[in-house]
Amino acid sequence: MSPVIVALDVPSSDQALALVDQLDPALCRVKVGKELFTRCGPEILKALHGRGFEVFLDLKYHDIPNTCAQAVLAAAEQGVWMVNVHASGGRRMMEAAGEVLEQHQLPTRLIAVTVLTSMSPDDLQETGVTRPLQEQVLHLARLTRDSGLHGVVCSAQEASILRDALGSDFLKVTPGIRPADSEVGDQRRIMTPEAAMAAGSTHLVIGRPISRAADPGQVLRDITRLLPR
Numbered sequence: 001m002s003p004v005i006v007a008l009d010v011p012s013s014d015q016a017l018a019l020v021d022q023l024d025p026a027l028c029r030v031k032v033g034k035e036l037f038t039r040c041g042p043e044i045l046k047a048l049h050g051r052g053f054e055v056f057l058d059l060k061y062h063d064i065p066n067t068c069a070q071a072v073l074a075a076a077e078q079g080v081w082m083v084n085v086h087a088s089g090g091r092r093m094m095e096a097a098g099e100v101l102e103q104h105q106l107p108t109r110l111i112a113v114t115v116l117t118s119m120s121p122d123d124l125q126e127t128g129v130t131r132p133l134q135e136q137v138l139h140l141a142r143l144t145r146d147s148g149l150h151g152v153v154c155s156a157q158e159a160s161i162l163r164d165a166l167g168s169d170f171l172k173v174t175p176g177i178r179p180a181d182s183e184v185g186d187q188r189r190i191m192t193p194e195a196a197m198a199a200g201s202t203h204l205v206i207g208r209p210i211s212r213a214a215d216p217g218q219v220l221r222d223i224t225r226l227l228p229r
């Protein structure tokens with residue numbers, strides 16, 4: 001299966017479906033995030049599943065353990081392939097979320113966001129975290145692994161450090177992917193698709209470079225061609 005996950009960051013179901021109709025489910029999974037889900041709700045998941053796509057529901061839950069676990073359960077019961085929480089919610093929150101999936105024998109992959117790829121070292125410092133950014137990512141990734149989750153969201157710039165520390169099987173889902181000629185936008189820790197795979201990313205989240213392209217299907221095929229088989 002392809003490591004590419006296309007972020008469907010568009011404001012309507014019609015736009016999301018028009019976009020995925022240009023994508024081949026053999027070449028990517030898709031990600032539904034806060035904008036699309038808040039506007040369209042679970043119906044969009046059904047529509048994407050019906051078109052043969054595996055879905056990463058990216059709502060980045062961060063709440064008390066019970067609330068977070070029940071939200072993860074609600075997501076998994078809709079058949080999504082992957083769901084995420086914020087690692088900064090802590091061990092008890094992550095353990096509760098993992099346990100509820102186990103109790104219900106649901107196969108959904110559960111991962112945790114370490115430090116958002118839009119954050120620079122200065123942005124992180126400003127939140128009161130004083131250790132270097134890569135150390136904070138590693139710290140939260142260890143906590144995530146020790147809490148029993150399947151992997152993390154991090155930037156590809158940290159992927160090799162996490163691969164060395166936590167192994168290749170621990171998922172490293174990396175947004176902030178930018179093909180050489182594309183706009184950086186609000187991302188701060190970026191890498192090209194091929195460099196990210198070489199660094200140890202297991203999955204590449206790609207949004208605007210595909211969704212805002214004149215021919216999203218062609219950009220996806222071009223990226224796929226650059227990746228190891």
Ligand SMILES: O=C(O)c1cc(=O)[nH]c(=O)n1[C@@H]1O[C@H](COP(=O)(O)O)[C@@H](O)[C@H]1O
Nearest residue numbers: 007033058115116117153175205206207208
């Ligand atoms: O959890 C995520 O998917 C996520 C975490 C993170 O640290 N950075 C990040 O960009 N994302 C998501 O990944 C996507 C990146 O989109 P583009 O910047 O358009 O490629 C967006 O949908 C973000 O919400």
